[in-house]
Amino acid sequence: MKLKEFAKQLGLSPTTVSRALSGYPEVSEVTRARVVQEAVRLGYRPNVNAVRLKTGRVGAIGVVMGRAGEFHFAEFMAGMAERLVTEDTDILVIPMANPESDAEMQLYRRLAESQRVDAIIVHSPRPNDQRIALLHELGMPFLVHGRSDIDVPHPWLDIDNEGAVRRATSHLIDLGHTRIAMINGRQGATYALHRDVGYRSALQNHGIEVDPQLIANGNFTDELGFRFARSFLEQPKPPTAFVAGSMMTALGIYRAARSLGLQIGSDVSVIAHDDVFPYLTADNMVPSLSATRSSMRAAGTRCADLVLQLLAGRSPTEIHELWPVELILRESTGPVRALRT
Amino acid sequence: MKLKEFAKQLGLSPTTVSRALSGYPEVSEVTRARVVQEAVRLGYRPNVNAVRLKTGRVGAIGVVMGRAGEFHFAEFMAGMAERLVTEDTDILVIPMANPESDAEMQLYRRLAESQRVDAIIVHSPRPNDQRIALLHELGMPFLVHGRSDIDVPHPWLDIDNEGAVRRATSHLIDLGHTRIAMINGRQGATYALHRDVGYRSALQNHGIEVDPQLIANGNFTDELGFRFARSFLEQPKPPTAFVAGSMMTALGIYRAARSLGLQIGSDVSVIAHDDVFPYLTADNMVPSLSATRSSMRAAGTRCADLVLQLLAGRSPTEIHELWPVELILRESTGPVRALRT
DNA sequence: GACCAAATTGAAATCGATTTGGTTATGAAA
DNA sequence: TTTCATAACCAAATCGATTTCAATTTGGTC
Numbered sequence A, B: 001m002k003l004k005e006f007a008k009q010l011g012l013s014p015t016t017v018s019r020a021l022s023g024y025p026e027v028s029e030v031t032r033a034r035v036v037q038e039a040v041r042l043g044y045r046p047n048v049n050a051v052r053l054k055t056g057r058v059g060a061i062g063v064v065m066g067r068a069g070e071f072h073f074a075e076f077m078a079g080m081a082e083r084l085v086t087e088d089t090d091i092l093v094i095p096m097a098n099p100e101s102d103a104e105m106q107l108y109r110r111l112a113e114s115q116r117v118d119a120i121i122v123h124s125p126r127p128n129d130q131r132i133a134l135l136h137e138l139g140m141p142f143l144v145h146g147r148s149d150i151d152v153p154h155p156w157l158d159i160d161n162e163g164a165v166r167r168a169t170s171h172l173i174d175l176g177h178t179r180i181a182m183i184n185g186r187q188g189a190t191y192a193l194h195r196d197v198g199y200r201s202a203l204q205n206h207g208i209e210v211d212p213q214l215i216a217n218g219n220f221t222d223e224l225g226f227r228f229a230r231s232f233l234e235q236p237k238p239p240t241a242f243v244a245g246s247m248m249t250a251l252g253i254y255r256a257a258r259s260l261g262l263q264i265g266s267d268v269s270v271i272a273h274d275d276v277f278p279y280l281t282a283d284n285m286v287p288s289l290s291a292t293r294s295s296m297r298a299a300g301t302r303c304a305d306l307v308l309q310l311l312a313g314r315s316p317t318e319i320h321e322l323w324p325v326e327l328i329l330r331e332s333t334g335p336v337r338a339l340r341t
Numbered sequence C: 001g002a003c004c005a006a007a008t009t010g011a012a013a014t015c016g017a018t019t020t021g022g023t024t025a026t027g028a029a030a
Numbered sequence D: 001t002t003t004c005a006t007a008a009c010c011a012a013a014t015c016g017a018t019t020t021c022a023a024t025t026t027g028g029t030c
Helices: A003-010 A014-022 A029-042 A048-055 A071-084 A101-113 A130-138 A161-174 A190-205 A222-233 A247-259 A296-311 B003-010 B014-022 B029-042 B048-055 B071-084 B101-113 B130-138 B161-174 B190-205 B222-233 B247-259 B296-311
Strands: A060-065 A090-095 A119-123 A142-145 A156-159 A180-184 A215-217 A241-244 A269-274 A290-293 A320-323 A326-328 B060-065 B090-095 B119-123 B142-145 B156-159 B180-184 B215-217 B241-244 B269-274 B290-293 B320-323 B326-328
Touching (some): A003 A029, A014 A029, A060 A071, A060 B071, A071 A090, A071 A296, A071 B060, A071 B071, A090 B071, A119 A296, A142 A296, A156 A161, A156 A296, A161 A241, A161 A290, A180 A222, A190 A215, A215 A222, A222 A241, A222 A247, A241 A247, A247 A269, B003 B014, B003 B029, B014 B029, B060 B071, B060 B101, B071 B296, B101 B130, B119 B296, B130 B142, B142 B296, B161 B190, B161 B241, B161 B269, B161 B326, B180 B190, B190 B215, B215 B222, B241 B247, B247 B269, B296 B320
Parallel strands (some): A060 A090, A060 A119, A119 A142, A142 A156, A180 A241, A241 A269, A269 A290, B060 B090, B119 B142, B142 B156, B156 B320, B180 B241, B241 B269, B269 B290
Antiparallel strands (some): A290 A326, B290 B326
C-alpha cells in the first residue's frame, strides 16, 4: 500500500497523511487520530527507502566487525540492541576483510560516503587512530568506544582501564607480590596501552622494577592465557601473581597453574578483567576469580544511547564518558607465599 | 556528487553513466572504462538510498538477535561476514525485545514488509515455527539455520544434531556407561528436540531405560552446567557420564565434578558439543574434552552463501543442507568405573 | 550511394515518500 | 460587514538514482 493510495482511501492528500504520521503540528488531532488508526487497520507503512532517500536519514548505526569475531562483540551488540529496540533504528554490521590500515580506511570511507548508516561506532581505537580523523573530516557522526590521543575532537565512552589495572596491581602488591605478570590484549589498541600504563605505574609507585619478561600481549583466548602463563611460570624466577585481560585468559592461566601443581589463590594469585558475560561468570570459577569488572553490555546500551543523542543534535565535543571499573576480590587472590625451591 | 552532475562533467547522459557503472552491455567498452575511471577519480558513488528505492534491492541480510546475546551468535556472524565481505551486502542486526510469540511475529512481519533487508536468516527454529509460515506467506526470501517440521517449504541448513548426540551417547554406552546424563539446550527449539531424540534412541537401541531424572534443559551457561551436573551427581544413583550441549556447559560440569572430588575421564565421562570458538578450545581443556564438533563460523559462511544464491534466483525448495558432525574423542571420556560406595 | 540491422546514446518516466509554498475555512477583532 | 490571523489542508517540486522507449550513429551489404 502506497501513500498515494492510502491517502485517497482516507479522502486526504498525501501531504496531510505524511504529516499526521510524522507528528507535525499542522494537522488537527482528530484527523491525526483517524489517520493513525486507519494506517494500522489498512496496514500502511511508509516505504523505508523512500523515506531515507528523501530525508537523508537511514535509521541504522554501523559497527565494523573484525574477522576475529571476539566474544565481547556479541555482548556489546546485545547491549546496543537493548537500547535500540524501542527506537526505529537498527545495527548494520560491516564485515572487515583484513585490518591492514589501508583497506580499513577505505572501508570506513566507503561506509561513511555510502549513506548506509547515520552514525558509526569505532571500536578498539588506537592512540593515533586515523579512522577518527577520517570520520571527523567527512562529517560523519561517530562515537568512539575506547579512547584515542588523536588531535581531533571526538565523542567517546571508555572504561578506566588504567585505573582498573593500577588498582588490581596495587592490590597484589599490597598482598606482598613483587613478581607480577601481565597478560595484556593485543598491542596497538589504546586500551592495551592504558592497561600497560596502569600496571607499570602501580609497580613504580611501589618501587618495583618492571620486568619485561613478565609482560605478554595477545588475543584474549584461553590458549594464549595458558601458553603465556605456562612459560612465565617455568621461568627461573616465576611470577607469584597475574593480571590478565580477559576471562578467557584467566581460564588459560588457571589451567597452566594447575598443570604445574600450583594452587590458584595461594601459590599464584590472579586478577582478570571481567566484561560480565551471562555464560561465564567470575564468581563461578574455582576458585572464584578476583576481577576488575565492567559490563560490556551496559557499555553497548549506553553507546547506542549516546549515538542517538548525537543524531538528535547533541554536540559531539561534549560527550566524554569515563566509566569507573569495580575491583571485586574473590578467592583467586591471596598473600604471597614463600617460593618453592 | 550526484549522477546528473557527474554525467555532465563527462559529457554523457545519466542513463549512459548509470549503465556503464552497472555493467549493462549496451555501453561501449571504451566509454565504460572512461566512466569507471572518472568515477573513481571524481569520487562519484551512487546514492544507496536512491538505488534502493528504485530497484527495491537493499544489499542487506537481516538477522534477528534475541536478548540473550549468545556467544554462538558472534561466531555465526563472523562467518557470514567472511562470505559477505567480497559482496556488496551487509548484515542488519535487528534487536528483538522479548521472545513472546506475539511480539516476535510482529517484528518479523514489520521487518519483511519494511524493505530494509533482502532476506532474513531465521535462527533456532521451533518444530512448528510460525515465523517460517509468515515469511513464506509474505514472499520474503529467507533461510532457516536449523530445521522445522512446519508444513511449508523452506530452505534450511542444519547440522545433524540427532546423529551427533546418538553417536556420542552410543560411544559412552560402548564404554560401559549406563547412567548417562543429558544437559540439553532450552526446550522449544528443534535442535534441542533432535538432540533429545538422538540421546533417547541411543539408549533405547541398547536397551537402557531413559531416566527423566538425568535430563535437564537450559541456557548454555557455565552456571547451569554446574548446577545441573552437581544436582545429578548428588543423586543416590548418580550418572557416570554426561552429554552436554555446549562448551560452557562442559566447563560447568568439569567444575561440578572437581568440586565433588571426581576425576573427569575416569570417574565421570563428558562429551559436549563444540561450536568451535577461537577463544576456547576443547583440546585445551584439562582433561581435553571429547566433543561433537561443527563449526558455527563455517555455518555462518555457508548460510550467507546460500542466501546470496537464493537472491540470485536459486529455488528455495532445493536448498536443504544437513551437515554431519564430527565426534572427536579426547581425554574426558573413558570406560565406566565401579561406583564409589 | 542507399538501405537496414546492430551498436550506442539520451529524454523522460518512475520508485514512494517529504516538504515548500501556497490555498481555503474559521472565527475573532475592528 | 470587512479584515486579518490562524488552523487545516493540498498541489507540486524534490530526493537521486534506474529503466523504458526512442533517437542517433556506425558499419556492412547490395
